[in-house]
Each structure stands twice: as C-alpha cells, then as structure tokens.
Amino acid sequence: MTTTTATAGTTEGGGRPVPQRLLAAATRLFAEQGYDRTSVQEIVRAAGVTKGALYHYFGSKDDLLHEVYGRVLRLQQERLDAFAGADAPVEQRLRDxxxxxxxxTIENLDDTKIFFRSMHQLGPEKLRQVRAERRRYHERFRALVEEGQRTGVFGSATPADLVVDYHFGSVHHLASWYRPDGPLSARQVADHLADLLLRALRP
Structure with missing residues (x-):
C-alpha cells in the first residue's frame, strides 16, 4: 500500500494525475453524501479510473479520508514553520x-468540514497519525506564544495552552458558519481573529 500526495503519480486516460483525480472525486462525494455513505466504486467511477488505481495509490477509502485532511495540514505546517522561523518580531510572526x-482553512473548507465530521471513522493507526500531526502543529504555534510571554511581549496571566485552544476553537468553528458569498472575505475574517488573539495576549 502506498499513500501519496495529490500531485504524484501517472495519468490514466490523460488529464490530471490519478491521485489528484481520486482525491478530487472523493472530496466532492464525501462533502455531498458523507464518508460512510460513499462507496469505493462511486469514487473510482467519478474519477474515471479503476479500483486497482485507487488501491495502488491509497490502499483504502480510509487512506483517502486521511489524505483529504493531511494535504491541508501539511500545507499549514509548512507555512507555520516559515512564519515561526522568519526574522521578525514575535508579535508579527504570531499574527501572521x-x-x-x-x-x-477557509480556502480548504470542504476538506476541513469532511474531516471533522468523519475523523472518528478512521482506523486506530490513522487516527493516531492525525493526532500526532495536529499536536506537532499546535506545539509549534504554542511555542510562539511562549516565546512572547517569556520575553515580556505578551502577558503571561493566561497559560499558553489555553491561548492556543482559544484561537483554534475559532478556526475549527469556521466550517459551521463561514460562507464564501457572505459579507466577510477570508482575509477579513483572518485579520479579525488574529487581532482578537493579539489583544488577548497584551500585557
């Protein structure tokens, strides 16, 4: 079994790479009808590939669900690492x-929505992997808060863990209310929530 990213692999019948087509089909079907009500046959039919292709690249429907979320988390981890390691004041790095x-999260709202709705259906090993990946992300984010608290830039009355939970609680709630055609753009929502976080941390 080989789990791969959406950009790898050959094309079957031309067009986008097979893994990318499988992920796109799975994401659409999971969003429309739910993970548990979507069959492997429906996914491969929508992607225009064979079952053998799916099992070659992902191994199972479980692997597809894991990758739907994993690709977003990898992107966010890479960007967080870049922000955290930048040569800028800690307040700016945390805000960014x-x-x-x-x-x-908003740009990948379907992926996030699918995952939080269906995460409990992952197998034990995949669930452990996801929790470890999320924990690494949260710990890197928390380290920025702790750096600011240690240097006196941020107040230390509230434990860093609670600060992180406060912000990510807002992020995870986005899937339940944000609409692309609503009054606020993704950037406007991001600016408001980042400003709320920094106000909460002021000494």
Whole structure:
C-alpha cells in the first residue's frame, strides 16, 4: 500500500494525475453524501479510473479520508514553520501564523468540514497519525506564544495552552458558519481573529 500526495503519480486516460483525480472525486462525494455513505466504486467511477488505481495509490477509502485532511495540514505546517522561523518580531510572526491558518482553512473548507465530521471513522493507526500531526502543529504555534510571554511581549496571566485552544476553537468553528458569498472575505475574517488573539495576549 502506498499513500501519496495529490500531485504524484501517472495519468490514466490523460488529464490530471490519478491521485489528484481520486482525491478530487472523493472530496466532492464525501462533502455531498458523507464518508460512510460513499462507496469505493462511486469514487473510482467519478474519477474515471479503476479500483486497482485507487488501491495502488491509497490502499483504502480510509487512506483517502486521511489524505483529504493531511494535504491541508501539511500545507499549514509548512507555512507555520516559515512564519515561526522568519526574522521578525514575535508579535508579527504570531499574527501572521494566526491569520494564515484561518485563510488556509477557509480556502480548504470542504476538506476541513469532511474531516471533522468523519475523523472518528478512521482506523486506530490513522487516527493516531492525525493526532500526532495536529499536536506537532499546535506545539509549534504554542511555542510562539511562549516565546512572547517569556520575553515580556505578551502577558503571561493566561497559560499558553489555553491561548492556543482559544484561537483554534475559532478556526475549527469556521466550517459551521463561514460562507464564501457572505459579507466577510477570508482575509477579513483572518485579520479579525488574529487581532482578537493579539489583544488577548497584551500585557
């Protein structure tokens, strides 16, 4: 079994690479009818590939669900690492990271919505992997808060763990209310939430 990213692999019948087509089909079907009500046959039919192609690249429907979320988390982790390692004041680095996770979540809202609705249906090993990946992201984000608290830039009355939970609670809630045709753009929502976080951290 080989789990791969959406950009790898050959094309079957031309067009986009097979893994990318499988992920696109799975994401649409999971969003429309739910993970548990979507069959492997429906996914491969929508992607225009064979079952053998799906099992070659992903191994199972479980692997597809894991990859739907994993591709977003990898993107967010890479961007967070870049923000955290930038040569800028900690307040700016934290604000950039806090706004970016909002924007990238909104830009991948279907993926996020599918995952939080269906995460409990992952197998034990995949669930452990996801929790470890999320924990790494949260720990890197928390390290920025702790750096600011340690240097006196941020107030330390509220534990860093609670600060992180406060921000990510807002991020995870986006799937339940944000609409692309609503009054606020992704960037406007990101700016508001990042500003709220920094106001909460002022000494």
């Amino acid at each position: 990271a806090a706004a970016d996770v909002v924007v990238t």
